[in-house]
Amino acid sequence: SKSTGQRVPPPVVHYHLNNLTTSTTPIENRESVLILSPLARFYPDYWENLLKLSYPHELISLGFIIPKTREGNAATSALQAAVANTQSGPESKRFASVTIIRQDFEPPINSQNEAERHKFENQKNRRAAMARARNSLLFTTLGPTTSWVLWLDADIVETPPTLLQDLASHDKPIIVPNCYQRYVNTATKKPDIRPYDYNSWQDSATADQLAEKMGNDEIIVEGYAQMPTYRTLMAHIADTAANRDQTKAIPLDGVGGTALLVKADVHRDGAMFPPFPFYHLIETEGFAKMARRLGWSAWGLPNYFVYHYNE
Amino acid sequence: SKSTGQRVPPPVVHYHLNNLTTSTTPIENRESVLILSPLARFYPDYWENLLKLSYPHELISLGFIIPKTREGNAATSALQAAVANTQSGPESKRFASVTIIRQDFEPPINSQNEAERHKFENQKNRRAAMARARNSLLFTTLGPTTSWVLWLDADIVETPPTLLQDLASHDKPIIVPNCYQRYVNTATKKPDIRPYDYNSWQDSATADQLAEKMGNDEIIVEGYAQMPTYRTLMAHIADTAANRDQTKAIPLDGVGGTALLVKADVHRDGAMFPPFPFYHLIETEGFAKMARRLGWSAWGLPNYFVYHYNE
Ligand SMILES: Nc1nc2c(ncn2[C@@H]2O[C@H](COP(=O)(O)OP(=O)(O)O)[C@@H](O)[C@H]2O)c(=O)[nH]1
Ligand SMILES: Nc1nc2c(ncn2[C@@H]2O[C@H](COP(=O)(O)OP(=O)(O)O)[C@@H](O)[C@H]2O)c(=O)[nH]1
Ligand SMILES: [Mn+2]
Ligand SMILES: [Mn+2]
Numbered sequence: 001s002k003s004t005g006q007r008v009p010p011p012v013v014h015y016h017l018n019n020l021t022t023s024t025t026p027i028e029n030r031e032s033v034l035i036l037s038p039l040a041r042f043y044p045d046y047w048e049n050l051l052k053l054s055y056p057h058e059l060i061s062l063g064f065i066i067p068k069t070r071e072g073n074a075a076t077s078a079l080q081a082a083v084a085n086t087q088s089g090p091e092s093k094r095f096a097s098v099t100i101i102r103q104d105f106e107p108p109i110n111s112q113n114e115a116e117r118h119k120f121e122n123q124k125n126r127r128a129a130m131a132r133a134r135n136s137l138l139f140t141t142l143g144p145t146t147s148w149v150l151w152l153d154a155d156i157v158e159t160p161p162t163l164l165q166d167l168a169s170h171d172k173p174i175i176v177p178n179c180y181q182r183y184v185n186t187a188t189k190k191p192d193i194r195p196y197d198y199n200s201w202q203d204s205a206t207a208d209q210l211a212e213k214m215g216n217d218e219i220i221v222e223g224y225a226q227m228p229t230y231r232t233l234m235a236h237i238a239d240t241a242a243n244r245d246q247t248k249a250i251p252l253d254g255v256g257g258t259a260l261l262v263k264a265d266v267h268r269d270g271a272m273f274p275p276f277p278f279y280h281l282i283e284t285e286g287f288a289k290m291a292r293r294l295g296w297s298a299w300g301l302p303n304y305f306v307y308h309y310n311e
Numbered sequence: 312s313k314s315t316g317q318r319v320p321p322p323v324v325h326y327h328l329n330n331l332t333t334s335t336t337p338i339e340n341r342e343s344v345l346i347l348s349p350l351a352r353f354y355p356d357y358w359e360n361l362l363k364l365s366y367p368h369e370l371i372s373l374g375f376i377i378p379k380t381r382e383g384n385a386a387t388s389a390l391q392a393a394v395a396n397t398q399s400g401p402e403s404k405r406f407a408s409v410t411i412i413r414q415d416f417e418p419p420i421n422s423q424n425e426a427e428r429h430k431f432e433n434q435k436n437r438r439a440a441m442a443r444a445r446n447s448l449l450f451t452t453l454g455p456t457t458s459w460v461l462w463l464d465a466d467i468v469e470t471p472p473t474l475l476q477d478l479a480s481h482d483k484p485i486i487v488p489n490c491y492q493r494y495v496n497t498a499t500k501k502p503d504i505r506p507y508d509y510n511s512w513q514d515s516a517t518a519d520q521l522a523e524k525m526g527n528d529e530i531i532v533e534g535y536a537q538m539p540t541y542r543t544l545m546a547h548i549a550d551t552a553a554n555r556d557q558t559k560a561i562p563l564d565g566v567g568g569t570a571l572l573v574k575a576d577v578h579r580d581g582a583m584f585p586p587f588p589f590y591h592l593i594e595t596e597g598f599a600k601m602a603r604r605l606g607w608s609a610w611g612l613p614n615y616f617v618y619h620y621n622e
Contacts, residue, residue, distance in 0.1 A: 012394045013408070014387075017447065018379060018415030068329060076325075083323045097324070101455060104329030104576075135581035136328065140455045144412060265415075270446035272581045276604040293587040 015144040022147045022263040026168045027056060031147035032096070033164055034264070036063045037154045038133045040071060042078035043309055045157035051086065051093055055164040061097045063141035064154075065133050068102045076100065099141050103133055114311050123221045124282065131275035131283040134257070142267060149267060151260040151284075158182075158307035159259065166304065167261040170249055173296035174266060174288065176200050177304045178238050179258040195235030196308040198222045199256030199285055200300045206230040211280045219277045222254070222285070234300045244303045252300045253292075257284035259306045269294045326455040333458045333574040337479045338367060342458035343407070344475055345575070347374045348465045349444045351382060353389035354620055356468035362397065362404055366475040372408045374452035375465075376444050379413045386465075387411065410452050414444055425622050434532045435593065442586035442594040445568070453578060460578060462571040462595075466620040469493075470570065477615065478572040481560055484607035485577060485599065487511050488615045489549050490569040506546030507619040509533045510567030510596055511611045517541040522591045530588045533565070533596070545611045555614045563611045564603075568595035570617045580605045 021029050033055060037046075053060070064079060066072045083098050117126065134151070142149065150164060156179070160166060167175050179197035184190070199222055207229040210220055220229060234252065239245070257273075271294055274286035281289050288298045332340045344366060348357075364371070375390060377383045394409050428437065445462070453460065461475060467490070471477060478486050490508035495501070510533055518540040521531060531540060545563065550556070568584075582605055585597035592600050599609045 012391060012398070012411060014391070014411045014413075015451075016379075016413045016415075017451075018413060020415075068327075080323060080325070087323070099455065100323060100325045102325075102327045102329060104327075104331075132580050136579040139450060139453050139579045139581075140326075140328075142450050144410065144451045268447040268450045269443050270450075270583045270586055272583060275581055 013144070017144070017265075017268070020145070020147050020264070022168075022265065024169050024171045026147065027059075027165065030059060032059050032061065032145050033148045033150055034061050034063060034141060034143075034146045035150045035152055036134070036137050036141065037152050038130060038137065039064045039066050039075055039079065039154035041154065042075040042082070043155055043157055044082070045309070046154050047079075047082045047086075049156070049158055050152075052161045053159075053163060054161040057093055057095050060095050061099070061141070061143075061146075062095050063099045063101070063137055065101045065103050065137040067133075068104065072102070076102070101137060101140060103136065124219055127221070127283040128275040131273035131286070134273040134283070135275070138267060138272065142264060146264040149262045149264055151257045151262065153258040153308070155309040156259055156306050157309045160304075163259070163306070164261070166246075167301075170247075170299065170301075172249070172299040173263050174255060174260070174291055174298040175249070175301065176234075176252065176255045176260045176298070177301050177306045178234055179256060179308055180238070180305045181308045181310050183310055193240065193305070193307070195233075195238070197256040197258045198233055198235050199254055200234040200252055201229075201254045202232040202251065203253040204230040204232065214280055217277055218280060219282050220280050221282075234302050237302050238305070239303045246301070246304045248303050249299045249301055252298045253288060254281065254285035255288045255298050255300070257287075258308060260284065266291050266294070266296045269296070271296065324455070328455070328576075328579070331456070331458050331575070333479075333576065335480050335482045337458065338370075338476065341370060342479075343370050343372065343456050344459045344461055345372050345374060345452060345454075345457045346461045346463055347445070347448050347452065348463050349441065349448065350375045350377050350386055350390065350465035352465065353386040353393070354466055354468055355393070356620065357465050358390075358393045358397075360467070360469055361463075363472045364470075364474060365472040368404055368406050371406050372410070372452070372454075372457075373406050374410045374412070374448055376412045376414050376448040378444075379415065383413070387413070412448060412451060414447065434535075435530055438532070438594040439586040442584035442597070445584040445594070446586070449578060449583065453575060457575040460573045460575055462568045462573065464569045464619070467570055467617050468620045469618040471615075474570070474617070475572070477557075478612075481558075481610065481612075483560070483610040484574050485566060485571070485602055485609040486560070486612065487545075487563065487566045487571045487609070488612050488617045489545055490567060490619055491549070491616045492619045492621050494621055504551065504616070504618070506544075506549070508567040508569045509544055509546050510565055511545040511563055512565045513543040513562065514564040515541040515543065525591055528588050529591060530593050531591050532593075545613050548613050549616070550614045557612070557615045559614050560610045560612055563609045564599060565592065565596035566599040566609050566611070568598075569619060571595065577602050577605070577607045580607070582607065
């Protein structure tokens with residue numbers, strides 16, 4: 001009873017979801033951001049870029065899911081060292097919390113090189129496994145105080161430091177920058193950029209007709225010559241000029257997950273990453289469709305770039 | 312900076328989901344259970360029954376979602392008083408943690424009497440709103456250490472004290488007892504029991520054919536004369552004899568949510584409560600279908616009873 005109690009009676013934690021804002025001025029409103037990264041390999045440049053984000057780190061929580069493989073073990077050690085370093089370094093760089101989850105199912109493909117990953121036949125299983133990883137991470141880390149979720153692949157090595165503020169300023173339920181890749185152009189021998197992620201698109205009549213003729217369990221994946229969809233790919237409509245309008249936003253029907261800002265309420269409503277074909281879409285593309293079914297919309301920023309690691 | 316740091320650097324929390332068990336001996340394995348209740352009204356008998364659960368309370372976390380209405384405000388006050396009382400009472404009765412969330416959307420029907428709730432036309436909107444409430448609660452409270460989720464409606468006023476152990480002993484991904492209601496039989500003038508929840512069922516060819524002819528956005532709901540489905544309803548195949556086999560388990564295609572034990576990994580995989588028609592099913596029935604699409608199965612215990620409040 002009261003006086004003999006040794007355990008401290010846990011407090012009742014009472015949250016008003018309706019007092020949580022997701023605004024165009026998230027810093028002023030002290031809005032919490034959860035950055036979620038599925039991670040198979042640790043890239044120091046990814047971590048360096050994360051550290052440079054100018055959103056107050058005390059409002060940022062990090063969550064990682066790492067496969068329980070040999071490569072995953074190495075990535076976990078490297079990540080833990082980076083975290084320990086940051087969390088004992090300058091206060092302004094420390095994050096509010098860091099959760100690392102080890103994944104309890106096998107990744108379907110052992111080889112992780114880009115060519116093997118992108119083979120058409122491998123896409124369905126691979127993306128279903130990625131969807132399950134994203135769901136595990138999301139369901140396990142989203143808390144009552146989270147306003148925003150930023151999905152950020154662990155191989156995104158360069159973004160503007162104002163990424164969170166810039167994306168939030170559009171006040172969209174779901175918003176995705178254009179994911180490009182730096183490379184050396186063999187023709188010009190100069191540094192150049194090229195599209196990387198083809199999963200952000202606007203629907204086409206052709207893709208709709210494709211879907212209608214498909215069996216229930218078939219999926220449409222983007223970026224394969226075997227299956228021309230005639231969708232409008234955000235990757236292809238970028239303006240790369242220096243004086244481009246980086247704030248231009250377009251509505252999207254499918255989104256990629258390399259960098260993706262989501263109002264936490266969209267996930268709370270039930271929007272997850274379907275590991276099964278959902279209107280013939282899967283993972284992040286299926287997520288956009290599911291969010292739409294729940295009444296939310298997805299948007300893309302064709303002229304605002306983030307950069308994927310180049311193997 | 313190390314030495315001048317005033318904030319304690321937050322630890323890295325590292326979880327191995329694959330070390331989390333969901334076993335037939337959950338107490339011995341110290342498995343954490345999250346009991347989730349959408350709550351529109353507070354019934355003291357619900358709380359009394361919860362207190363009587365013989366599963367170690369220190370392994371049980373509670374989560375509630377309460378609509379932000381006048382009735383919800385009253386329910387919140389009553390719940391908070393009960394929680395405060397329990398958490399300052401005998402240690403063995405205290406729960407590990409309690410989270411109360413206030414829902415930020417309007418419940419679609421203001422009247423909460425049983426007849427109004429159950430009107431056929433009201434079912435789709437009402438159950439979509441319930442699905443969103445369940446998802447909000449789930450996404451917000453499921454943590455990295457949760458092994459099991461028990462969904463328990465706030466008007467379930469009587470269960471065996473061994474409910475958790477009994478359900479877990481079957482080692483099923485999803486398992487649901489038979490939800491009945493006590494009443495006074497007007498014919499015999501004696502206390503009697505009758506079925507309450509009709510959402511646990513096995514599919515029928517008729518329901519399948521109904522579904523095939525339906526528009527994409529139509530749903531099948533159970534228990535309405537307008538739409539005979541010829542499904543096998545668990546409510547109707549109960550053996551109520553004193554010497555019945557309470558451990559009898561049958562496979563189910565749809566489940567109700569009045570009392571429902573789910574391995575947390577089923578939710579982590581992405582199984583939620585679709586607020587939109589999913590294979591013409593919605594909310595808990597849609598959940599069972601979605602879990603099936605993810606490779607999990609649902610089971611029912613026709614002869615194991617829990618009791619719904621009788622208005
Ligand atoms: N947890 C987990 N993460 C993975 C797995 N495979 C890839 N990743 C990570 O998920 C993200 C996307 O995967 P990636 O292979 O880069 O996809 P791609 O760039 O679209 O070909 C990256 O951050 C990877 O490190 C996996 O099996 N499990
Ligand atoms: N959060 C929330 N809970 C609700 C709402 N409506 C009902 N509930 C609760 O959800 C559970 C199921 O609802 P109830 O009306 O009893 O459903 P029925 O018994 O199937 O008719 C009960 O625990 C209710 O207290 C709502 O709008 N929001
Ligand atoms: Mn990548
Ligand atoms: Mn009820």
